[in-house]
Amino acid sequence: MSKVNEASKVNKPNMPNGTGKPADSTKGAIDAIKLVVLDMAGTTVADGGLVERAFSAAVRRMGAEPESMLGHVRATMGESKISVFRHLFGDEAKAQQANTAFEAAYGELVAAGHIAPVAGARDAIEELRAAGRTVVLTTGFARVTQDAILDALGWRDLVELTLCPADAGGRGRPYPDMVLAAFLRTGVADGVREIAVAGDTSYDMLSGVRSGARIVAGVLTGAHDRDALEANGATHVLTSVAGLPAALAAAEAE
Template sequence: MNKVQLVVFDIAGTTVLDGGNVAIAFSQAMKEHGYTIDVEEVNPLMGYKKPVAIRMLLEKYEKDPSKITDKLIIDIHERFVVLMISYYKTGQGVEPLPGVDKVFSYLREKGVKIGLDTGFSKDIAQAILDRLGWQKEGKVNYVVASDEVPSGRPAPFMIQKMMGEAGISDPRQVVKIGDTEVDINEGLNAGCLFSIGVTTGAFTREELEKYHPTHIIDHMEELIPILESVN
């Protein structure tokens, strides 16, 4: 495989099973600070950098703008991080989604680099990687979290950071795949060859279609023929 040199995957809901735990933790952190927000309200924001998502919800639910302070956002996010790290270290159901290991093996055999990016902060991402052993076992080449770049998704900075580390200058040698609106727009904004939506996470096929991904898949192994088509 010469054309595609790097595939960038989202984590929760794309490569790692998300049984709703991320949205639940997010909702709980908001509730502990006085904001009762249904999980259904949280799901559409799952791909965003988490402090950005917190601000978006506060701007919707807090009637007094003067109360929406940086400190409040930091406090809510810090509680979310604690809940998420605890879950990813000890909770049940932290496992790769079906087909992910097979696709990773396929990409390694073809010499294609594997990247992960996420709306999580680095500490949460690291807890996931430690639990699954993906870095230790050399299954992934690059991991970039939203707090390592100027702006998270849908900005293209996480993809561009990985491209720089991989020595790739042409975004048409990169494929992005994720389960949310901002995953798709991240790939489109980066100019990737494909920006693929997957229905294993927060968004349904119908919801993903609104954002015009190049493809929508229901199972990770469907990625293989898409990549084969450009060889």
Template sequence: MIALAALDIAGTTIEEGSAVYRALHDAVRRHGSSADVADVARWMGADKRTAIRALLALDGDASAVEQTFVDFERLLAEAYEATPPVAMPGVLDAFAAFRERGARIALTTGFSTDVTEQLLERLGWTDGVVDAVVTTDDVPAGRPAPYMVHRAMERTGVTDVAQVLTAGDTVLDLQAGRNAGARFVVGVLSGGVPREVLEAAPHTHVVPSIADVPMLLDLLDTPAAIATV
């Protein structure tokens, strides 16, 4: 039985065209970092202030972290204004399937609360679509620390990690799910990270998208599968 599905946002439940990583790259470059695309990719799924601090340390002024973060949020807002984010195909059906199983739904993200609220407002996900939203502002450390998953459990009243499923499109998402002790740690390929990269990280399953997770749970609920889980 799954009591909680704790799901990443960008690249997992919401398609935003990798705008977050372009904005992050542009912001740190403007503040003196020589970070390239590969450097930025290593921080996919992480708290953005943590990512900025590390990327500026390559060449830039570490004292500029907060100003860089402000620039990052501005660039991201401009990108979302130009190309509004949309729900991933099949995500609302997946939410419905989780609810049919009696599970609650939480979104977890490396975004700040301000960015997350703007993002969810653009999609109309501000009233009853999910049961909880946890951002890096809500916890002492972002991924791969387990705190966002555990805070999602707290906010939804779930106390048993054996009843938790996590899903995300980055290595840090999978590490956080493993560190949280979730029963199912699912990688999704919709964010563009290659299958071999996700499969090299801690996981229980890797599937094409969040739309495939309910079908995965159906298979896991068969008597033969239950006997082996």
């Protein structure tokens, strides 16, 4: 696994001869995409309804019925799970208890073998890295669940960095914090125009747009459909993450 440069990078602006002013980086060809931030469940990891199953189990452990809450869960796929429970229960102690139960239930499903990569996901990640791009995996799950998924798939050394909401201040999506944390912690991109974000939910798209990422790609292997992805800022909509390496190469060639 390659090491990332944790130090911030300082680069001199491009100063066209005789102007004394920085070049306008918003004009001209698309910058090379150096950093690719990928969602996990629904994007690179096949969910197969595991989130809803774990949610239902957690809510029942809390003595509530999940049916009336599932609509909100589906609409907010991609959001930090503790944020979802805060909205549903309106009480911090109950939200924390429900989140702990959810993470435990999801972990049990992972341990039982109910987890698999999206077809072509690993190959896509390896192709992105072979092209010189740094890949970061992000999630709305807690670190313990993210690590369980990585271990189950044998992905511990697949990418340079993995992030959960707690690694980026705790807010999670739709805020841009995890994307920007990836930008700062890897230090591989000179600006946000050199970032691509990919995910399967509207909150993934909002997170990418708010971060300033040049490419915000929606994939159709998860929670939300093309209309929802495009309505929330997708610059590209792909059948799956397997098509991302080609999409980035095509964008750079424009």
